[in-house]
Amino acid sequence: MSKKADVIECNDVVIRFSGDSGDGMQLTGTLFSDTSAFIGNDLSTFPDYPSEIRAPQGTIGGVSGFQVHVGTKIKTPGDYADVLVAMNPAALKATAKWVKEGGTIILDEDSFDERGLKKAGYKTDDPITEDKLDVFNIIQAPISSLTKEALKDTGLDPKSVLRSKNMFALGMVYWIFDRPLNYTEEFFEKKFKKKPIVVEANKIVLRAGYNYAETMEHSTPSYKVSPAKIQKGTYRNISGNLATAWGFIAAAEKAKLELFCGSYPITPATEILQELSIRKDLGVKTFQAEDEIAGICTSIGASFAGDLAITTTSGPGLALKGEAIGLAVMTELPMVIVDVQRGGPSTGLPTKPEQSDLMQALYGRNGESPVVVIAASTPSDCFHYAFLSAKIAIEHMTPVILLTDGFIANGSEPWKIPSMADYPEIKAPIALEGSKDWNPYVRDVERLARTWAVPGTIGLEHRIGGLEKDELKGSVSQDPMNHQRMTEIREEKVQRVNNYIPELEVEGDKNAKLLVVGWGGTYGHLATSVNDLHEQGKSIALAHFNFIKPLPKNVKEVFSRYEKIVVCENNLGQFVGYLRMTNPEFNYEQYNKIQGLPFTTIELEEHFIKLLEE
């Protein structure tokens, strides 16, 4: 194959596919990601789509994007794109600002007619000049008409013909990044097994795009991305929502319990319920309830009856579930509430990530209502933290709130498939038939967890409920001192979980000038920025939290080693407020971004350098 002489060699590249929400950009991006993974690249993806299913065609509101970052040591989907594919003027208008200076933009020039330009909000017929896009390497390709031309003899209907233009663009990108076509061709064969004409058409278009890019080589850059040094093993791509669903199935298997998920569809958490509803082969029972409240209440019922019970939601749903979470706290039943956070308040930004439900998770209930709060930090570690959330809920007889967010829930990355043999056992504190002098609120002295007497067990008939209960017998009690003790016990039970969780670890220098602190889904961006600066010799380290309540035991010890602490969050400062309350002896700086967008490593690095220079 002849290649242009000046091939760009690099460790990583960012590609963004952008088009109308019906243009198939998510699929195009996924296929590119899969092929890249197969040939040994590390990667991270992020789909960015509007909350409307089909916003008016050709408008900025309807632009759907998929960004993928491939290369070595990849932890984020990347800030700015090296290559943007814009299938229409609206896609160009909306996303050109996310392309690196000097980057390449591939346009479907057929869509840049008067109507398309007007719909996208361009005032002239020359978007390049109008938006000063000449800093980019613009490739105008007649993608629609070449697709039509390539398929003219196949007998495919015009609608289907036009629908396959995304594969032309994908073919071009494959040439630019020197990727093989066979994985994608195999995908067509599987996906459209019953429609050979569609398989053939897609293959023709993909190849036509590839050949077109090759022919145009004088104006097309080409990249050579170094393969990642990846640990040996079997890999798969996994999104955060899928990993979350599977983590719970794994926990149920280890605990030898049946998994029950009562839930109500809500963006961006719905995929967890959808995946669990497929997994009846592993005995999972899903209950699509009439509302958020019934979602958690059916789960509380299932937990009372002895299942591993979970419910999945996002911020607005967490608000509706508040009273029922209090019931689970009071009755000390195990369950996990997953909140895939999105922009708020109210309906807010349903498809955009944010970290603004932290305070709601910690305190958003009536009364003193402590629960364990855990946050996952990458798409694949959602598996690990879902598993751990369930383990803690069961072994400590407490509700656990697991926080993820739209960014890691929809984002995906390659994941070295673990073996279940390497995962710990989960021991449910089930009260057995014949237990002598058993009472529902008798506790294990270490954990303070009560035992779980499942209906159907002979001789352990008992009543639980939302009223305060006697410390010993569990019967209803309004005794003032008893209430004080029970309130303290419930709090202490949650605090003691920190005897069972790992200590806070630090990446970077043990004693640096600046300690960056983050939690949850911002890990990829924070770690990339801190590592970059550390490699440049800056005195910087990262402490990233997955356990929010209780906090790991060594927080004070870690914080005291650093001169300056900056807490970075996608909210107005909820975690920093919590740290100021729980560890008031330290001085915290804060860095907050609340735009419905993840941090960029560029802005983080700029800010950290500023703090280091102060």
Place this chain on the structure above:
Amino acid sequence: MSDIQTTFTAKDFKSDQEVRWCPGCGDHAIMNAIQRALPDLGYKKENFAFISGIGCSSRFPYYMNTYGFHSIHGRASAIASGVKVANPKLSVWQITGDGDAMAIGGNHFIHVIRRNVDINIILFNNEIYGLTKGQYSPTSKFGSVTKTSPYGTVEHPFHPGELIIGAQGKFFARSIDTNLKLCQEIFQQASRHDGASVVEVLQNCVIYNDKTHAALSDKEHKEDRTIVLRHGEPMIFGKNKDKGLILDTENLKLKVVELGDKYSEKDLLVHNAEEKNPGIHLMLANMSYPDYPVAFGVIRSVKAQTYDNAVQKQVEDVKSKSSVKCVDDLLRSGTTWEV
């Protein structure tokens, strides 16, 4: 295993908790009827679960020596659904009131009925909020004077039977707290029915809505003002068994007739609780005094697939066909690659 008890009496179902309902409250009688109904149902004591929400009636589980859950206002239908789906072998009972089921819990109530989850719902209807001391409820009669309606309510009440049948209800029965024997009989029928069964019990609140059902419990007149429906039997009522119900085919409504010269027993409607078409059941459920006798007994009892059973069957079916047998299989399913 001689020490394991296999037969039970009503006494076995009483817990050691002091019953705190007001003296004279209808709840006492309803609880007695349930405790008498349970021993004959074929379940062991440990397999009963009583789930309630909030309200006077919802204190019920504390007084039962069974598994019990006194939950939060309005949500017992959802919690009971979770219990039953998690363990279909249990006999699950929801104890609820007119406010708990039809105001704050209205959404869950109609959906548990629509899904046909196999639970028994005992709806204590006293047409008032008792625990909060006397505000009107969704079943309070239009114009009722209560603490929050000092000039009379301006709301149309729900008729529970109509709501339940409208929500695809397959089993609806009605009784009254003063008729312990009928309550006991109906509770057993509700338990034996597979699917969501709702029993509305007209219950007297002696403090905040005393005598609201007095017209129907009055010893002198009750037999003339109520009719006990039994499947397969003609619809006869009255102290002297001298009245009955026919279908006025011209106006498509029920009509009360006197037996005698004009009508004989064979002209009367024969109750068919198992008829799928809800038309007559709805008319029977909606009969109100003084125009009609109020219907007691099992008004509707229609067989249908239950939710919990369907869930179980689907799990078994998919399990038998899938190649994914454990989590290790799952993690390796779909596209994977080796490095």
